Amino acid sequence: MKNKKYEKIVSKYKANENRTLNAFMAFLIGGLIGVIGEGLIEFFCYKFHISRSEASSYMMITLIFVASLCTALGFFDKLVNYARCGLLIPITGFAHSMTSAALDYRKEGLVTGIGANMFKLAGTVIIYGIVSAWFFGMIRLLIGE
Amino acid sequence: MLLINSFLFAGAICALAQIILDNTKLTPGHITSIFVVIGSALDTFSIYDKIVEVVGGGAMVPITSFGHLLIHGALAKASTMGPLGIVMGMFDLTASGITSAIIFSFIFAVIFKPKN
Numbered sequence: 001m002k003n004k005k006y007e008k009i010v011s012k013y014k015a016n017e018n019r020t021l022n023a024f025m026a027f028l029i030g031g032l033i034g035v036i037g038e039g040l041i042e043f044f045c046y047k048f049h050i051s052r053s054e055a056s057s058y059m060m061i062t063l064i065f066v067a068s069l070c071t072a073l074g075f076f077d078k079l080v081n082y083a084r085c086g087l088l089i090p091i092t093g094f095a096h097s098m099t100s101a102a103l104d105y106r107k108e109g110l111v112t113g114i115g116a117n118m119f120k121l122a123g124t125v126i127i128y129g130i131v132s133a134w135f136f137g138m139i140r141l142l143i144g145e
Numbered sequence: 146m147l148l149i150n151s152f153l154f155a156g157a158i159c160a161l162a163q164i165i166l167d168n169t170k171l172t173p174g175h176i177t178s179i180f181v182v183i184g185s186a187l188d189t190f191s192i193y194d195k196i197v198e199v200v201g202g203g204a205m206v207p208i209t210s211f212g213h214l215l216i217h218g219a220l221a222k223a224s225t226m227g228p229l230g231i232v233m234g235m236f237d238l239t240a241s242g243i244t245s246a247i248i249f250s251f252i253f254a255v256i257f258k259p260k261n
Contacts, residue, residue: 057242137220
């Protein structure tokens with residue numbers, strides 16, 4: 001009985017999120033970031049006469065720089081409230097997680113704070129990326145070309 | 146044409162992630178990890194390379210491309226060096242992104258104060 005009552009109260013105060021709108025916003029903002037990425041690649045290719053693969057490296061560095069700066073200035077989190085996964089899944093989310101972890105633990109010192117905690121959130125991406133890439137790479141080698 | 150493909154592909158991946166996030170108990174950390182694994186799995190037999198050819202920059206932006214770049218560099222080195230190449234070439238293509246992310250976050254963390 002008490003549980004039922006409790007659930008009733010919780011459901012009354014729980015934020016009513018519109019899942020369709022969330023997915024649509026993620027689609028819109030994520031797509032926009034994709035367009036910015038492709039646009040930057042074409043811009044760098046045209047402006048500096050470099051190959052596409054080099055230009056895509058520059059594009060990633062640019063996006064990482066902008067995302068880190070926005071996080072440090074404090075308005076990336078507000079954007080995430082609207083864009084949701086649209087900003088977390090692109091490479092901007094990776095930069096955001098590193099910068100926000102570094103900023104959060106800054107008061108604990110340069111080594112035990114920033115140094116020890118920078119990869120607190122971004123570490124899982126790197127670790128699972130490397131483990132899976134090694135695993136799949138070995139499979140590919142064993143199977144052959 | 147590449148711009149439209151970029152919009153659709155990057156948007157679809159982000160919308161998929163948002164749907165998973167809303168309807169399960171997984172955190173964004175789980176979802177990014179899953180997507181990285183999917184990216185490297187797709188590139189095991191060069192499927193992601195074909196997606197990048199068709200989609201362009203839109204396929205390089207989502208976190209799936211991180212997994213793709215890891216295994217791409219590893220396999221490129223492995224073609225000349227064998228199993229040792231997988232270990233050596235792992236960071237060949239992603240090094241620029243990881244290094245710049247570390248440097249920018251360190252500089253900004255030292256300069257700026259956290260805002261709540």
